[in-house]
Amino acid sequence: MKSIFRMLAVIVPIVVTATCSLADTTPGKPISGKKEFEKHCSSCHANGGNTINQAKTLHKQAMAANGIRTARDIIKTMRNPGPGMTRFDESTISDREAKVIAAYVLKAFNK
Template sequence: MKKTIVTATLFTFGALAFSAQADMEGGKINAKAEFDKHCAVCHPGGGNIINKAKPLGKEALAKNGIKSWKNIVAKIRNPGPGMTKFDKKEMPDKEAKAIAEYVLKTFK
């Protein structure tokens, strides 16, 4: 019985470690996975289900004053009405930057 519990515990910790590693690619953040985790619910395919006038395409972003990854990170930290705010504890700067660069690269 004890051997089964130890094995299950080790398996659980191993699965958790693998899951955490799945978000990383050789030490780099998997921006798509982080976007999917934090943003895709409201921004599926780069759209915006809350405010259709503010999708994530380059033209719409520019129209709303967002022209760089820094502008996107600023929005992540201090969004307008309807968008979830992500502080540095919930989404560290490195992760926020990776997501912002992913948005600029992916949604044209």
């Protein structure tokens, strides 16, 4: 019986932490596109680049060449990416977060 409680004492905090890290930010509270980008995207897209496929950066010319011109296009790619990119479904990045990330990408890298 003690071993079950010990196991639960270890597992419950891990599950709660993992669930909270995937949850949407507080409803009604502003979300920083830059912070969300840094949290979810910058490991592969630092400074708008692309560590996996250098032909698919987040800069205006490269995105246009790949058929990505709008925030909706960016979100569509986040939700259903091609080979090499992590898929960010609604349980990983909420629609609200995806919209601010897309707006940030367009503002920061499409000059």
